Amino acid sequence: MSETLALSRIPLDEYAELLGAGEIEELRALAKPLRGRSIEMINSTAVGGGVAEILNRLVPLAEELELNIKWDVMMGGEDFFEVTKSFHNALHGAPYHASPKDFEIFLAYNERNRATLPFDAEFVVIHDPQPAGLIQTRQPGANHWVWRCHIDLSRPNRAVWDFLEKFVSRYDGAMFSSPEFSRQLPIPQYLFYPAIDPLSEKNCALEPQFISQVLGRYQIDPQRAILTQISRFDRLKDPVGVIRAYRIVKRYFDCQLVLAGGSASDDPEGAVVLKEVLREADSDPDIKVLELPAWAPLEVNALQRASTVVVQKSLREGFGLTVSEALWKKKPVVASAVGGIPIQIIHKHTGLLAHSIEGTAYQIRFLLSHPEIAAKLGEQGHQHVKENFLITQKLKRYLTLFLTLAKNP
Amino acid sequence: MKAAEAPFEFVTVSYLTRIGNQSAGALAELLTGLEHCSDASIFHHTFQTLGSHHFLTEGFSNDFAQWALSDTNRNDLAEQLAALDIRDYVSIAALRSDLCRVVGDYCAAYPHFANQSALKRFYFCESVEVTAPLGRNAQTLDEFREGIEHLSHSGFYFHFISSRLRLQLQTNDFSHWLADGLGLKSLAESVNQIDIYTNTLDSTRAKLLRLIDRERRKA
Numbered sequence: 001m002s003e004t005l006a007l008s009r010i011p012l013d014e015y016a017e018l019l020g021a022g023e024i025e026e027l028r029a030l031a032k033p034l035r036g037r038s039i040e041m042i043n044s045t046a047v048g049g050g051v052a053e054i055l056n057r058l059v060p061l062a063e064e065l066e067l068n069i070k071w072d073v074m075m076g077g078e079d080f081f082e083v084t085k086s087f088h089n090a091l092h093g094a095p096y097h098a099s100p101k102d103f104e105i106f107l108a109y110n111e112r113n114r115a116t117l118p119f120d121a122e123f124v125v126i127h128d129p130q131p132a133g134l135i136q137t138r139q140p141g142a143n144h145w146v147w148r149c150h151i152d153l154s155r156p157n158r159a160v161w162d163f164l165e166k167f168v169s170r171y172d173g174a175m176f177s178s179p180e181f182s183r184q185l186p187i188p189q190y191l192f193y194p195a196i197d198p199l200s201e202k203n204c205a206l207e208p209q210f211i212s213q214v215l216g217r218y219q220i221d222p223q224r225a226i227l228t229q230i231s232r233f234d235r236l237k238d239p240v241g242v243i244r245a246y247r248i249v250k251r252y253f254d255c256q257l258v259l260a261g262g263s264a265s266d267d268p269e270g271a272v273v274l275k276e277v278l279r280e281a282d283s284d285p286d287i288k289v290l291e292l293p294a295w296a297p298l299e300v301n302a303l304q305r306a307s308t309v310v311v312q313k314s315l316r317e318g319f320g321l322t323v324s325e326a327l328w329k330k331k332p333v334v335a336s337a338v339g340g341i342p343i344q345i346i347h348k349h350t351g352l353l354a355h356s357i358e359g360t361a362y363q364i365r366f367l368l369s370h371p372e373i374a375a376k377l378g379e380q381g382h383q384h385v386k387e388n389f390l391i392t393q394k395l396k397r398y399l400t401l402f403l404t405l406a407k408n409p
Numbered sequence: 410m411k412a413a414e415a416p417f418e419f420v421t422v423s424y425l426t427r428i429g430n431q432s433a434g435a436l437a438e439l440l441t442g443l444e445h446c447s448d449a450s451i452f453h454h455t456f457q458t459l460g461s462h463h464f465l466t467e468g469f470s471n472d473f474a475q476w477a478l479s480d481t482n483r484n485d486l487a488e489q490l491a492a493l494d495i496r497d498y499v500s501i502a503a504l505r506s507d508l509c510r511v512v513g514d515y516c517a518a519y520p521h522f523a524n525q526s527a528l529k530r531f532y533f534c535e536s537v538e539v540t541a542p543l544g545r546n547a548q549t550l551d552e553f554r555e556g557i558e559h560l561s562h563s564g565f566y567f568h569f570i571s572s573r574l575r576l577q578l579q580t581n582d583f584s585h586w587l588a589d590g591l592g593l594k595s596l597a598e599s600v601n602q603i604d605i606y607t608n609t610l611d612s613t614r615a616k617l618l619r620l621i622d623r624e625r626r627k628a
Contacts, residue, residue: 022561026421029541179428179532191426191534342529345480349465383464383609387562400423403539 004046004071009060010199016394018198023392030399031065039069039402044084044130046073050194050321051127051150057197057391058398065399072117074131076239080109084130086385087164090157091129092316098159106163110134119143123402131209132167144405147171148192152181152318152339157211166382172405177319190401193343194319194396196385201297203328205335206305214302218258218288225255228307230300230325232261233273236316238336241357243280243287245313248361253368259292260303305329309367309374313360314338324389325349327381332374334363344389350381410628413590416546417582421564422571424457425537433531437523439473440512442533448501449535453493455504456574457536460566463610470606471495472531473508480527486515494606495570499577509562512541540567550591550628554621557583558573570605571611583617596624 016024041059043051055071062069076084083102090096110133119137124145126132138145147168153161153176168174169185170290175192176182182189196203207237215222227246231237239259246257259277264272272290281287304310310333317339324344326333333351335341346349346399352363367374387393431446433439443451454472462469469475470491478487489511498504516523522594539572543564557565568582576585580601588597 021562022559022564025539025543025559026561026563028424029421029543030423030539033539175427179432179534180530182428182532184430189428191428262435337529346462346465346469346475349462349469380464384462387461387464396423397425400425400537400539404425404537 001042001074001113002046003039004055004073008056008197008200010057010197012061012064012392019386019390020391025390027065027396027399030396030403031062031067034399034402034406035066036068037123037402037406038089038121039067039123040119041069041071041125041127041246042074042131042134043071043305044074044076045083045376054391055127056197057129058198058395060390061395062398065395067267068121069140070121074109074113074134076109076113076130079105080130087129087160088151090160091151091153091158092318093152093155093162095244096157096160098163103163107133108407123405125398126171129164133166135167138170143170145404146173146175146401146405149181150177150194150318152178152316153183154180154313156183172408173401175401178343181340188215192397193389193394194321194340195389195391196304196321196324197391198328201302203325204301206298206302210298211302211306214299215306218290220258222255222306225253225308226258226306227255227309227311227364228258228260229311230260230322231312231314233270233277235273236314237261238313238315239273240280241279241315241360242311242313243277244357245311245347245364246287247362248358249368252365254404255308255368256286256288257291258288258303258307260292260344261290261298262292266335300325301329304331308365309334311360311364312336312341313354313357314341316317317341320344321389322386323351328385328390329383330375330378332365332377333381334360334367335362344384345381346384350384351376351377410532411591412496412548413586415590417556417586417590418544419545419547419560419564420540420567421543421561422494422538422540422567424453424461426453427535427537429533429535431533433533434527435524436483436486436512436516436527437475440509440516440523442531443505443509443577445514446533447503447535449537450533451501451505451508452571452574453534453580455493455508456571459605460570460610461562463562463566463605464608466607466609473512476527476529476531480529480531481522481525482528483515483522483542486512489515489588492620496573496579496605499573499579502535535547550593550621550625554618554625557614557617557621560614562613565610565614569610569617572621593624594621 059071083105127148162212171186175190227241310331314336314337319340337353347353354360354363417437431442433442458472472491474487477483503562572582584597586603587593
């Protein structure tokens with residue numbers, strides 16, 4: 001185990017300008033009874049991935065509220081991370097034949113990490129399956145342990161889940177991103193949404209001049225409608241389906257399509273999908289397929305802000321936080337009704353849901369025909385994100401959880 | 410300016426959503442769920458959801474109505490469920506009874522729809538409530554106004570919407586204190602008449618502040 005120091009430090013008062021002083025006062029009031037009490041967050045990586053990104057933001061905010069919080073990262077070898085990657089995919093429903101050796105590797109690394117720390121914080125939060133086995137170190141009644149699962153467990157591989165369930169059932173509670181992702185468990189299960197940071201580079205306000213520069217760099221015409229999907233080049237994000245929907249829309253509206261994702265150079269499957277996308281685009285000058293550098297948050301931010309309609313036509317999705325990112329920017333969104341998307345898109349209230357290529361095209365056409373409705377959906381979507389999917393709300397949920405656990409010794 | 414003997418104490422609230430083990434895939438199953446779920450679950454899907462979706466002022470009333478509309482495509486049932494006004498209820502038992510009556514009558518009238526599979530399942534959840542005092546009290550109308558102005562959405566929701574269940578009266582914390590603490594019965598009544606279904610929490614607050622300002626000008 002190694003202790004990790006969060007890199008991002010934005011004072012709470014900066015959030016007050018966006019959210020109102022009352023919301024920050026409320027966080028301070030909820031945190032008051034928890035001042036000085038110890039919390040330990042444990043996950044399996046300090047950089048990369050959504051969990052590390054959230055902890056990087058959350059830990060400093062909790063420190064500012066005078067919680068005694070620390071973030072530890074479990075150590076593992078290549079063999080461990082190969083096994084846990086397979087577990088991750090299997091829990092998402094991918095085919096996988098688990099061997100006894102896989103389970104042995106998982107247990108051995110959990111055992112090794114158990115020996116390195118006392119795990120004596122009052123509240124121990126374990127993120128995802130990799131460190132789930134650390135629960136074995138807990139002394140009965142000594143402290144509160146909760147398991148935060150960021151994975152869609154609605155259709156898990158039976159063998160992997162049966163193995164994990166033995167550990168999960170020993171926690172004081174488990175948190176899932178959607179009720180659909182939860183399991184029948186003998187412990188309390190709570191709804192914990194992922195969150196975006198409104199002050200991060202991906203979501204902060206931008207100067208119009210910078211947005212124009214980004215559009216210019218990619219030869220996107222700001223005078224014509226821009227449809228955008230931000231996602232990696234992955235078949236489950238259905239970029240080819242997005243192009244087909246765009247072609248239907250194009251019969252009625254002069255528009256451009258932007259498909260922007262991370263570079264596919266180090267991802268063999270991504271490179272294949274990218275080729276399929278380029279073939280489908282067929283050199284249409286109004287389709288911009290952008291391979292952005294691995295981390296280009298400001299460009300993503302600018303592209304989202306410049307969009308007329310943001311699309312997320314996934315075939316399967318975990319939570320799909322790109323939807324919240326677009327809604328935060330008051331953009332009308334058309335998205336598939338899969339995974340956590342319907343939690344963010346309340347159909348006809350905070351965006352429009354679709355179930356097919358034709359449906360996606362129809363909803364985009366509807367929004368392009370009714371800009372006043374598009375603006376209203378964007379505004380309500382922004383409020384929905386403000387109320388439910390910001391990092392400050394996530395912090396509030398954690399405070400509420402700790403206060404609830406503390407009442408039940 | 411009149412000062413109340415008992416001050417108004419501003420409090421905030423936070424809810425944790427607990428996922429229950431019950432779900433419904435058709436209207437008949439929704440009825441069974443409504444009959445057997447906890448009071449905390451009825452509260453979550455009616456009172457609490459109104460607070461967390463306060464910014465929607467058209468067509469969103471409670472989770473049951475929203476599910477009937479978007480996942481079972483039963484517009485007529487959705488309309489009846491949406492028409493249940495939580496301000497009419499001071500007990501969860503009475504609200505549950507009316508929800509069951511509406512869904513039960515619909516299933517009886519349209520038995521072919523009762524077991525039709527919904528697009529997505531309805532998951533019964535519960536609200537776990539934690540309150541925290543904000544350390545701010547008001548004894549005069551001016552102090553009260555200032556407190557309301559700085560209250561978070563959750564705090565405002567706690568005092569204005571969920572308070573009915575706590576008070577077991579057809580009123581809210583603000584009106585209750587204005588009438589009992591300051592003797593401003595007419596103002597209390599006007600505040601209680603602000604429509605929470607056609608206003609956001611922000612516009613409700615703005616209307617409340619305007620009513621208070623009008624009262625202050627009278628003094």
